[in-house]
Amino acid sequence: MSALTRRTFLGRSAGGLGGLALSGLLRGDESAVPHFAPRAKRVVYLFQSGGPSHIDLFDYKPAMRRLHAQELPASVRGDQRVTGMTSGQGTYPVLAPPYDFRQYGESGAWVSELMPYTARIVDKLCFVKGMHTEAINHDPAITTINTGAMQPGKASLGSWLSYGLGSENRDLPAYLVLLSQGTGKNPGQPLFSRLWGSGFLPQSHQGVQLRPGANPVLYLQNPPGVDPATRRALLDDLARLNEAHAEATGDPEVMTRVAQYEMAFRMQTSVPELTDLSTEPESTFELYGPDARKPGTYAANCLLTRRMLERGVRTVQLFHRGWDQHLNLDRELRAQTLDTDQASAALVTDLARLGLLDETLVIWGGEFGRTIYSQGKLGAPGSGRDHHGRCFTTWMAGGGVRAGTTYGVTDDWSYNVVDQGVHVNDLNATILHLLGIDHERFTYPYLGLDQRLTGVEDARVVPGLIA
Secondary structure (H helix, E strand, O other), X not given: OOOOOHHHHHHXXXXXHHHHHHHHHHHHHHHOOOOOOOOOOEEEEEEEEOOOOHHHHOOOOOHHHHHOOOEOOHHHHOOOOOOOOOOXXXXXXXXXXXXXXXXXXXXXXXXXXXXXXXXXXXXHEEEEEEEEOOOOXXXXXXXXXXXXXXXXXXXXXXXXXXXXXXXXXXXXXXEEEEEEEXXXXXXXXXXXXXXXXXXXXXXXXXXXXXXXXXXXXXXXOOOOOOOHHXXXXXXXXXXXXXXXXXXXXXXXXXXXXXXXXHHHHHHHHHHHHHHOOOOOOHHHHHHHOHHHHOOOOHHHXXXXXXXXXXXXXXXXXXXXXXXXXXXXXXHHHHHXXXXXXXXXXXXXXXXXXXXXXXXXXXXXXXXXXXXXXXXXXXXXXXXXOOEEOOOEEEEEEOOOEOOOEEEXXXXXXXOOEEEOOEEHHHHHHHHHHHOOOOOOOOOEEEOOEEEOOOOOOOOOXXXXXXX
C-alpha cells in the first residue's frame, strides 16, 4: 500500500493537481509558455519600502504653494481612514513640498530637486500618478502590492512569473531578491520573506535572497571535508531516494526538493561569478555612484541587478527600507533620495546602453504615498507626513511601457485620484500583460479557488501604460 498522505489525496482529488504539478516539474521549462507575444522577457522591481512621498518627489501641483498652512478641507478628506498616528490631531494643515520642482525632458515631467538623476531620464519613464490601495498600514499594504491580497499566504509576483515563465538560466534561480537599508528612517519597516515567497505554488518558485559578504546564499557552501565530487555523489543518491518516494506518494513537493538541491549545487559556481565585481570598469562605478562599491547598499544591489539580467534571471526585486518619513521629513527624505536616485537612474541608463531595456520591465515604487497634511506641528523640525493609500506615484520603464508619459490625475492636494486611477491589482495585471500573460487565465487551484495574482475582485490591464 502506497504512503498516500492526506495532502496528496486532496491534491489528486482536486482535478489531479498533485499529478499535474509533479509532471510539470519533471517536464521543466518547456511547459512554461506565455498566452500571447510578450513585450518584456524579464522584470526588475525597485521596491521602495515605507511609502515614498509622491508629494515631495513627483506629483507637483502649483496650487500647493497657495494652499500651504490652510486646513485640508473636510470635503477633500471625505470619509477616508487615517492611521492612529494622526487620527487624534485637532488640525490637518497643508504642508506644501519644501523643495523646488522643474519640468524636464521633451515630456515636461515635473520632478523634485531631490531626484536630479531621475530627472535626466524622464523621457524613458511612464509616471503612474493615480495609484491607489485600500491599505493604510505598512504590512497589509506591502503584502497586497506584492501578492495581490492583504492576508499572508499568497504567492508573490516573482513566484508567479517563475511558475509561469520559468528561467532563462539553469544555473541561477528565476527570482532573486536583494535587501538594503536606507539612511532615511533607520531601521526601516521590517520585511518578511513571505513577501517573496511562493505561497501555495511549489517552493522551487520562491525568491532566493542574496546577502552581502562572503556567503551571499545561506548554507550554499560545502562543509569542511566535502569536495564537489563528494557533494555530487551525495545528491545523486539522494535524488534516487526522492524519486522513489515521489513515485510512491505522488507528492510534487518531493521533486521540488530535488530541483532545489540541484539548483543549489549549480549556484555554488554561478553565484560567486555573479557577485564578483572585479571585472567591472571604473565607468560603471561612476555611473552607479560611489556606494556601488559597498556590498549591501542600494547602489551595489542595482549593479548586481544588471548583472543578473545579463545572465537571464527572470525577476529581480530590490527592497530598500527607510521611506517612512513620519518625522524629520526634510532630513530623512533628502538622505533617502541620496541613497537611491543615482543608482535607479543608472540601472535604466545601463540597460538601455546594453540593449536590454526594451525587453526588461523596470518598476519603481512603494506600498503607498504620504499625506499632504503635516503630521505634527506645521513647520516644526520633527514634523513629517502620515501614510496615504488613496493616491501615490509609481514609475515604469522599458518592456513595452509608454515612455515619456504621465498617467493619472490627482486633485490639487494630491489626496484623491480624479482621473485615470490604477489600483495595485491593475498594475499587476498590466505587468503580467506586458510579459505575455492574461491575468484572468493565469491561475492555480488551491483551497477550492482558482487563485490568481490579481485576486478575486475585478482587475484590469491599463492600456494607457502600454506603448
